[in-house]
Amino acid sequence: MTLKRSVRRRQKPPFAQRAKDQCRKFTAFMFSNVGIIMLVVIYTIAGSFMFIAIEGKEAMVRTEKSNKEKNLLALKLWNISCCVSNVFNESSYRNLVDREILAFQRKIVKQAQKGSGSGENPWSFPGAFLYSLTVITTIGYGNISPRTSLGKITTILYAIIGMPLFLLYLSNIGDVMAKSFKWIYAKVCLCRICPGVAKRRLLRERRKTLEMIRRQELEDLSSSSGISRSSSTKISGESTTGTNFTDVDIDVEAVIQAEPHTVIVPLTTCVMIMIGYILCGATLFSRWEAWGVLDGSYFCFISLTSIGFGDIVPGTQVLRNSKESIVEVSFILCAVYLLLGMALIAMCFNLMQEQVIHKLRSIKQGGTDEDVDISVSPGRNREDRDRNAV
Amino acid sequence: MSLRRSKSLTRSQGSLASSSIRPRHDARRQVKDCCRKFVAFMCTQVGVGALIVAYSIIGAFCFISVETQVNNTTTDDVAILRRSYALELWEKTEHLNMFNKTEWMFEMDDVLKSFQDEVSSAIKNGFDARTPEEIWSFPAALMYCLSIFTMIGYGNIVPKTQWGKGLTVIYATFGIPLYILYFLNIGKILAKTFKILYRCIHECTHDKTEDILEQGGYIPQKKVIVPSTACLWVISFYIFTGTIMFANWERWSYLDSVYFCVTSLCKIGMGDFVPGANFYNDSITSQQTKLAINFVYVLLGMGLVAMCYNLMREEVKVKLKEMKEDLKLCLEDLRNRFTGICGSEDYEEEEW
Missing domain, CATH: 1.20.58 (Methane Monooxygenase Hydroxylase; Chain G, domain 1)
Structure with a gap:
């Protein structure tokens, strides 16, 4: 009976209906969790290619310029040593050379504060990927930043479109993760x-x-x-x-x-999860980048709260040894850590908010005292706000 | 538990013999009222704003005292490095044949290249060519605190010491919820005022005759929803103002200025352009006023963003509701058409 009916039903809907169904399913998928992850990743990858195309050439020009400056300095030194000063008077020679090198050093410092002074092109694919990610997550390390005017305009537009997308990702994934975590908590812990x-x-x-x-x-x-x-x-x-x-x-x-x-997950569990995640990241990064544990946890905290100073960034330690593949892996590792961590924090806020609301309700039922209600409500609002902002 | 019981007890006694107990009761209530008013005031925009400013000032002093204690040795290290490289150059010059220019240049280039690498690594490790006292001036520390709790994180100034890093983490943990409270409070109040303003303008500019014809005299306060374009206009106007201000002060180009404003208000905070970095040709007082105005600009801008967030959310909610209703109507229509096409016998199956 059911089979027959299903066959008939399959025959029934005309083409338009079927197409509409497919369309609806497709959009549902796109806005569902898998789709949104894909969308974020694809958006980031597209952004990284765009930024490479825009900024890469400029970076090459800049490194050439710094090389030229170095050559100029060498020429100046040659002038000093062959023509200007007496070669056999060491102290005067050293004074002159010292002055020249000081000027050179100032130039390097200025360059390094503006961007990468080491002369390597920062716009490799993983670097650009991390840059796009830090733009849409509003972390903004600033270790790589656009130099050209086109790059700046692109960054502004990219951020305006990307940030709502990332917020959508956070709320969706946070919801799903909260649900699954609650299920696991109910099944395992209780x-x-x-x-x-x-x-x-x-x-x-x-x-x-x-x-x-x-x-x-x-x-x-x-x-x-x-x-x-x-x-x-x-x-x-x-x-x-x-x-x-x-x-x-x-x-x-x-x-x-x-x-x-x-089931309501206690507040302490959420806090413990967040702390655990930060510590886990700290040990991971301190192993990988040869930072201290304090530096690692500082980095994780600053990144996950989306402050992002950019004084400690993965990939700098290994950059000196110039092993390209390792740098790439560490950038990708950082990106994955950030994407997961943001979702985890969204999940924790989701759970915490629920718990606070539940508590508030129980207080309201328990005591009819208005004072209690008033004293608690700012706290609840804050939790709400935390979640909203995230 | 026992406390509540005692309270209920006093209350019941009060009801029994109200005249004797009421004065004490009133006094208690007054104190309670005072407390409640205080808490309510602290939760209003003024109180929260004051709290934010006080918190950032306290934080600035804390960071100054923590970070200036350590004397930075990197400046001396770099000087030593430079001297050693000069010596190396001298030795190379002595060793080599003086009249072979290309070979000499080659050697020099190598030495200079290694010098450049070492200096850039020193910069990455925190060499700044300035002493901590110069870096951590009060306005700069204020800006640093602001960039922590607003989650902008410019990163032009960063803590170098272990204590500074720990303090930053703790400061952020308490500062961010406080800031979010401010954000939502000011967003709500600004949204309300903006809505009133918008309504006034709307009613002034709109032709009232139709409404009066329809309603017959009294116009009920219908809910005016501020369109999101208005919000966007406000934001873009704010950014435009900021752009002109910063471009004039810091001598940036307009594009750089726009870039700075947008990245700041979006909380990205790249840190490649930071106001107050143009220190060298300004007097200290003008610097401080500029930084103070920057501080206010960023805080107010965040409030404006919150306002737009509030208003737009409302609009999106209304739009979604409308869309849902449209969809429902559409489906209903579709189903009716199906039943019309397929005849009455399939009606049950369409119902499933």
Whole structure:
């Protein structure tokens, strides 16, 4: 029956409908998670090729210029040593040469502060890739920056289009990751995978809390001299605990049966994940780039908060040994680390926001005091804002 | 728990014998009110703005005190390096045949090349040809703090010491949430004022007769949605102002100036153009006023961006809703047409 129906259905829709369906599916895919990752990556790669094409030539010209300057200095030195000064007077010769070299050094410093002074072309593919990524993630290291006017205009346009795209990526991937993380947390950390264990544990926890409540009430009773009002509260308290005990089993069943997306991941876990990710990156980069652990974690923190000073950038250490392939690998590693890390932080904010909202709700239900509500609400707003900004 | 109970107890007592207890109750409430007002004020735009400024000033002093303690040895190192290279040149000149120019030039070129590499590596390790006191002037430190918590990160000034790096991390952890609070507060308030302004202009310029004809006298306050083009105009005007200002002050070209403004307001902050880098031909007071104005420019610009974000989000929301409704109508229409085409017998299957 079902087969027959499906066959008929396949025949039914006319071409326009099918095309529309395909179109819809395609757009859904494009805006879904895989599509958005692809889009970001492709956009970055396209950007890197564009920047190479625009800036690469200019960089070559610049290195030639610096070479020319070096040759000029050598010529000047030759002049000094052959014609101007007495060659056999060492101190005067050294003074003259010192002055020339100082001037040369100033030029190098100026060049190096403007861009790369080492004379190598920074616009290799991985360098340009990292540059495009830092533009759309708004990190902006600034170790490579465009020199030509066309490059600057392109950067502005590229940023204006790229940043919303990256925000879309962050919100989508953050959502998906938060959902999957919650599922994993529910299955693994709370042992929801095997219902027996979970049930026993939940029961134990309930019993403990109930006992605590009862003990507290007893203490209250003993402390307060017997007034009729307190006795009435005691009675009401006992009655509630009694009902709780009968309800426990049903409650536990309900909790275990509940969907994983109702589980709330504690705030400390999120913070621990972020710290763990930063430390992981720190050890990775300190191994790879021969930085200290402090420098590595500083780099990771500055990058993931999208501050991006650019004083410590991967690839500089290896650049001196001029092993091109290793530099490329370290650039790519950095790019992947950044893309993952941004999504992870978005996930953490997603989870944290949920938890704070949940807490707020429980407070509202628990105490009707308006003061509590007011004192808490700025905190919640801040969390919201954090998430929004991210 | 017990506290709440006691509170409820006092409240019930108050209800029983209100006249005797009310004065104390009122005093407490007053204090509470005061506290609440204070907190509310701190959460308003003025309070948050003041907080931000105070935080950045405190941070500036902290960074100055931390970073100027260490005397930078790299300047001396570079001087020593230069002297040693001069010596090497001398030795080479002594060794070589003086009258063979090409060979001499070749040797010199090698030496100079290695010198250049060493200097550029020294620069990468933080050689700046300036002492820490010169680098960490108060306005510069203020700019540094701003670039941390707004997440711009120009990177023209960076901490060199371990303590400075640690302090930066801690400063960012507390500064960024504070800044985000400021961002949203000022965004909201600016969006509100802008909306009112826009409405005024809209009503002034718009022909009112149609509305009056339709509504008959009283016009209800209908929700005016500010179009995103207006936001874009405001932003581009702000950038334009900044462009002219910076181009005049820093003697940049207009393109560089636009580039700087856009990268700053987008929080990218490349750091290849930074205001205040043109230090050498200015007096100190003019530098400081310039940096202060830069500070205000960036903070206000961020507020404007927040405003546009607020307004545009609203518009996008409305547009999305409209689009959804359109889509629904479209689908409905499509389904009706299908049922018309395929006859009534397939109706159930179309329902699935």
